[in-house]
Amino acid sequence: MKKKYSYLVFFLIFSSSFMVYLLQQNGCHLPKIINNYYNDLMALPIVLSITLWTARKMKSNPTLQLTFFQCLAMAFLYGWFFEVYLPESNPRYTADVIDGILYVVGAILFYGWWSWNDRNHIS
Template sequence: MRTLRHPVYLICVLLFMVNQALELAHVFIPLLFSYLDDLLAMPMVLTLILAAERAYFRNGSFVLPWTWVAGAVAAFAFFFELVLPPFSPKHTADWLDAVAYTCGGALFFFTINQPLRTRDTHS
């Protein structure tokens, strides 16, 4: 499971946990509160998908094609910014969230989404 030990993924998970803890403590830093979870969503979700693919196919050199990453960004933006807000007052459509998803997708694609070294090529 080396994929799940990638430093960028671990930093994303840590930042997400800290941000959630701050929110639970009613400490709201506007930019973090509004966009950090959206920025971290793609690296966290896509890393889990990448790890599952590598484990299933036992191929540590597998990387997600850019079309899958773009599709995930588009799906999140469509669902969370267009579909969900009219049905839930807790959700607000914000085009900057889509920018955050895109930046998170790029972060994943250019850092985490790399073949594992040959030492241990499984997940």
């Protein structure tokens, strides 16, 4: 039951982000904060969850954890790629400092969630 709870949280985050994406692609009007920032906030929890699951399977270690530094490093790499590199190399992309901050916040939320899970033995 405890493992299902973590999978449920991941599924809710993933499905809500996917729903926002689908609504955007179909021209639906969304509140500005959701339209512009929700998926940026949820990107790192989704990516890091998949990364952690994959690493655990590859290492056959169900207790393997990502460090705080690894989570922040991923956030900074995402920030650099999507907010510095792509806007300079492709006019379709626009740099936004808030997006970069949201990547960091999302990585911290992910790390806090899994740290809390470990302390409470929920996986």
